[in-house]
Amino acid sequence: MKRRDFFRKSAASALGASLVPSVVNAAGLGPIKPDRTIDNWLSMGTGEMREPTRKKEVTYGVAVLGGGLAGMCAAVAAARNGAKVVLVQDRPVLGGNASSEMRVHVNGVTHLKPDNFPERETGIIEEILLHNRFFNPQESFAVWDHVLYDFIYQEDNIDLMLNTQATRAIMSGDKIASAHCWQITTETEYIIHAKQFIDCSGDGLLAASAGALYRTGREASSEFGEKYAPKVADGWQMGATLLMLSKDMGKPVFFDPPSYTIKYDAEKSHPKRNFKAYQDGIWWVEVGSDDDIIGEREIIRHKLMGYMYGVWDYIKNSGKFPEAENLALDWVGSIPGMRESRRFIGDYILSEKDLLGHTHFSDAVAYGGWSLDEHNPGGIENLKEPPSYFHERFSEVYEIPYRSLYSKNISNLFFAGRNISQTHIALSSTRVMATCALMGHAVGIAAAMCVQKNIFPRDITHQYMNELQEKLLREDAFIPNRPARDINDLAKKSALVFASSTSSGDVSLLLDGISRDFNNEVHHWQSDGLPAEVQLEWKNPVTISTVEIKCDTNLRRNIMMRKDSKVSDSFWNDIPKELIKSLELVVRVSGEWIRVGSLNKNMKRLIKFNFDTVKVTAVRIILNDTYGVRNAKLFEIRCYR
Template identity: 35%
Template sequence: MKYNILNIRILFLLLLCSRFISYGQQIFIEAENFDDRGGWVVDQQSIDIIGSSYLMAHGLGVPVQDATTTVQIPQNGNYRVWVRTRNWAAPWAPAADPPGKFMLLFDGKPLPTLFGTEGADWHWQDGGAVSLGKGELRLSLHDMTGFNGRCDAILLTTDHRLSPPNDNRNLASFRRRALDQKKTHFAGKYELVVVGGGIAGITTAITAARMGVKVALIQNRPVLGGNNSSEIRVGLSGLIFKPPYANLGKVVDEIGPIGHWTLYEANQDPEAERSRRIFEIIEKHPEKRQHNAGPKSNYEDEKKIEAVKREKNIELFLNMHVFDLQKRGDRITAVIGKDIISGKESIFEGELFADCTGDANLGFLAGADFRMGRESKAETGERSAPEKGDKLVMGTSVQWYSGELSEPSSFPLTPWAIQFTEKTCQKITRGDWDWETGLRSDQIMEIERIRDHALRAVFGNWSYLKNFSQEKERFSHRKLLWVAYIGGKRESRRLLGDLILTEQDILNSIPYEDATFTTTWPIDLHYPKAIEGLENEEPFISVAVSQNITPYAVPFRTLYSRNIENLFMAGRNISVTHAALGSVRVMRTGGMMGEVVGMAAALAVKHKTTPRNIYRYHLKELKVLMERGVPGRE
């Protein structure tokens, strides 16, 4: 294609001034990169499956504010409009009025097509043709329902024969060309690259940084904390400061919000100075007793970010999703991340890496050995194991709560949601951890469907309570105030280390020479709960089956990969069986894992060695560090 001097100048200006690239007669706009997202939110949970994050209108049944952006139309023409979207409820209710309807407005005028109304899968919906003049065009996404309409991208083209690709491989190439993503930015070289910014990732990064290690902390959301962030709102559980290393937990205590389990711990030693501080905070802020699904302030997102930013040896990268890596033999040499807003790619070189993603995304990309689901009783000898191994996992919670208003409030009918009756509805005002879905599904590949089914349960139940229940007067003044849209996962991939911790290790207090952090939570396993009358629906409520334990120190060999020689892990993806995960998966325990990994990483940098060799040759030195605990901030 040939360009005259004027077209080249226009193209150059667009590259400088806009967040998308238009070339020739095509303009490609990523929805998540709109100038003003209004009330729409960015969802990246399925980025590895659909190739991009997207915008979602999560309004709890009330249409959200328009998302808007401006684009430059390079020349007059008749443009075909394509919008990448889907009818998210179609897998369950194809004939129902689609819940995620939205309009696309051009300079305030809506196109005739309603988007999000057809197709259960992500696809390019044809928006017809429109005549556009050269110059600035204002685009708006106009939500019509408040029920999670979603938009990935918009394509304007004068080539009416063009049908943009839907398959992931061709779409990825098409997207890269359209956005002119030919170059990968070099972010830097680090001694430790931590992927995942949950509690375990934060404590790994801070611990290593305080011991002199140059760290990159990469998180694919705008906040830190993972399940303990305000996006998901799970309280921190498990006890810290326990033998044999009673100083493990210092960073957890420093960054962790005061709440239910810190109060529980304080009650065990009420005379301690730390306990008195906790009692004072709880007395002034009684709402902090709310463990799960509490007010946003309970989870203190800003506190976590500031704690990381204060560390001179950490560079923090928010909204950065690691999707690829480079290896040399069995060593990772670099990871490649994609900004979930702009799509720009960056490369992070490192000597050591820590997978704190929960889903073991980094280990999976590296080819690390892993497991998913339950092992058989014959394989592990565990009392909780099934006779035959299967894919059952603990699920994803989508929590919610309502509030009392001075005036009555209404809620729409939801024909696309689960259809409840007086017998099957849950007559409650908030949904806690047990609103849990996807226990029989792939928590990585099917996370969008798992989350969406949970939304069908929440919205369908609330609609019945508000509109049809015999007790609807009780709910007449209540309004849904918050429903999570980022799922709170418990289990997916577990990376395999030189030792795989089992249920009987914990129950029988089997001692290991490389004992490190102490797990105190029961062996707490979740199972789907069937509801009579809803047999045709996937379960959305779970039950917990627990075995109490004596506090148990977990071996260091569970914290590094057995076949990727420079890979640590911390969090729910460490080397344990499904049953043993029931104890170690809670976040304060995960935070102590991070402290141990940060110390081991510092030793590995110091001795220019691998995680395995810390166990082989430097275990005594690691024990000294664990006895002292993490140094305080300078």
């Protein structure tokens, strides 16, 4: 039997014998379930013969499928907006491609032209990255898994199901009524009922089983007027990658490649297949597909292991890398990081022209700016081509519309991540994880709104878009070209705002609705030394119970965890020095100043003070210290009843 046929047959056999009951029977009645009536279980605890039938039905407002960063942000956003949420993840850890199982950097708008500075993402994804800076200073990927777990666990409205896959949708007309799931560790069948479903799983098995429209492969250039698309549509999808890490052993280390190694043919390789920083992994050890990339996944995984060891064999034994003599492999991935499979169809299909032309969308809810980074068809099996074409880099961010984040034909189904409604070329940029996380934040809020208002995703487009955008902006997401105009923000109704000192910006900018410096325009106030104070005054008393402040974390510097712990003008591996560390909030009530809040170890850009409702004529924010700079910088102050 040929090796290729063996792996094809093995994959088919594994599917038929899978522990995950996702095989639909011939009558179309649903998944084949294990027969437990013949299970010979003698329970010594009870002395009884028992039948281990484990089936549970649970009900939620919002069900999120997929525990990568997009799914995490969607779950947190929905929970914080009042929905009861279940987050279903088919792995034992959260984080998806960013987890310790794959170790991909959390890129987003990471390097804009011309200076390679970011326009960093805020909101929930920044909270996650800051959480890691405080609780994982050693930058351990294994600890990072648990930082993510802690971030979800601390949310009261989220139930987390790990090692669980949603295998099929149970429909009621054009709605998903429930998701059939299988938890492999407990051998438990779950039926999850929910009003709204968010598929952030990447491959989108639940959405596909619901009958949601989707496509795979590359569109023809004529369909959307894309200059980087092929003239004729084809099935090629960007491939998966396995990463590895090496360790300097301080002495020469011999490497003997394993039996399944596939020789790396350097003579036939494109010169852009460079080995820069190979000690921390080579992203272009990749295998794609021109057909069913999901069905071929086990074949692809095996090939990737062979190619990865072939590249390492070349590094160690070709004589071209004498500096590798003391290096040994320290960690090798076993689960490929995926780039592309299904792309579901929404009310709008985002395309290359939207990104390059910076289309302004009235329903914009997220943004991106990673380069048009289309990996070549076939990956490492197409050595004559560069590993990625890097068609164009961006000098400013582009907008992502809400209409691309829900299904065109399934009425209660959202998407966030690489499976949204977009073309192959658009995906080459939007697929990076921090950008996907912004989509998750948006649909999480939208799903909670749908539950509360008893509406569907499309209804928000036509009736509630302003409300969705205002909620996003209040939660410190950023929407380009969309300042906040929240009529409930009492800070905007203040008669006077002033500061004890100013070194740059203007204190009045804290009320302009734009919570970052953007497009070379200043939207901040910065003190001249510390401590410093900012005060708001009203002519007549106002009733408030919440004050929200957005401070500085230097959004022109990346803070994701990297395998190389990079520190430069545009990367940082510690707590941002600009972040406010300690501050106080006092209010004036009947002429008397009363302290209503204080923080001595702030860990967030968005700082919230909640207190008993009180009628005030002034609010004063006292800034005492940062994590390392002499001046404090603020971008926004809001007050609410």
